[in-house]
Amino acid sequence: MERIDKILAKSGYGTRKEVKQLLKDGRVDLAGEVITDASFKISEKMFKQISVDGNKAEIHSSLTFMLNKPAGFITALSDKRHNTIAEFIPQKWRNKGLVPIGRLDKDTEGLLLLTNDGQLSHRICSPKWEIEKEYHLITQGRPFDQQDVINFAQGFKTLDGTEFKPAKLKLVDGFEAYLTVYEGQYHQVKRMAKSTGREVKYLKRIRIADLELDPALEPGEIRILTDDERDKLYLSCQLAKLEL
Ligand code: URA
Numbered sequence: 001m002e003r004i005d006k007i008l009a010k011s012g013y014g015t016r017k018e019v020k021q022l023l024k025d026g027r028v029d030l031a032g033e034v035i036t037d038a039s040f041k042i043s044e045k046m047f048k049q050i051s052v053d054g055n056k057a058e059i060h061s062s063l064t065f066m067l068n069k070p071a072g073f074i075t076a077l078s079d080k081r082h083n084t085i086a087e088f089i090p091q092k093w094r095n096k097g098l099v100p101i102g103r104l105d106k107d108t109e110g111l112l113l114l115t116n117d118g119q120l121s122h123r124i125c126s127p128k129w130e131i132e133k134e135y136h137l138i139t140q141g142r143p144f145d146q147q148d149v150i151n152f153a154q155g156f157k158t159l160d161g162t163e164f165k166p167a168k169l170k171l172v173d174g175f176e177a178y179l180t181v182y183e184g185q186y187h188q189v190k191r192m193a194k195s196t197g198r199e200v201k202y203l204k205r206i207r208i209a210d211l212e213l214d215p216a217l218e219p220g221e222i223r224i225l226t227d228d229e230r231d232k233l234y235l236s237c238q239l240a241k242l243e244l
Contacts, residue, residue, distance in 0.1 A: 143174025
């Protein structure tokens, strides 16, 4: 059970103060009954019965967004020297506790998730849960060949003792490939490439678990996950699906 003002604020209907006013003005109803008491508590099962101004409310008990991160922005919410991905979060969704899940380097593009669900974030980042992250990469240096596919599939240790777990390498040609990793070490793809004699010139994350970057999202565009995407993501992270 959660307070209705808190639920509405989390779902993007305004700040707690604005939501309290919305309630006071009699604009919110639960199954046809106007709720003016901001401390009124409701269960998740009742979420789908909430309306605002007579329209079925979109209630989110947690929020997860996909951003098509452009190169040139660091994965942080504020920074004195660099442009950050914070500028892609629409005003309405700021101060909702959204944080990036993991990190993409400044020059890396593609799928970056932002959420206010700490458990989801932990599952995706923790190597224990082996959540797939797939990257498209273009390299220079030694061309990839079938032996690399085998070496990457077995996992390997570098001279400095770093251990990379088995990863799936799909070659497009000697300098272009798709790499799926199951962990999220710092600069992982670049370090895997470097320790095998090549440098990454272009890197884009295209998938996390079953969730692919929406091809309709232009660089810098962000959108909330659809219910279907959200359910599938929670399922692959073995987190209970929320019944709305
Ligand atoms: N691996 C990298 O090296 N960089 C990223 O941004 C993501 C994965």
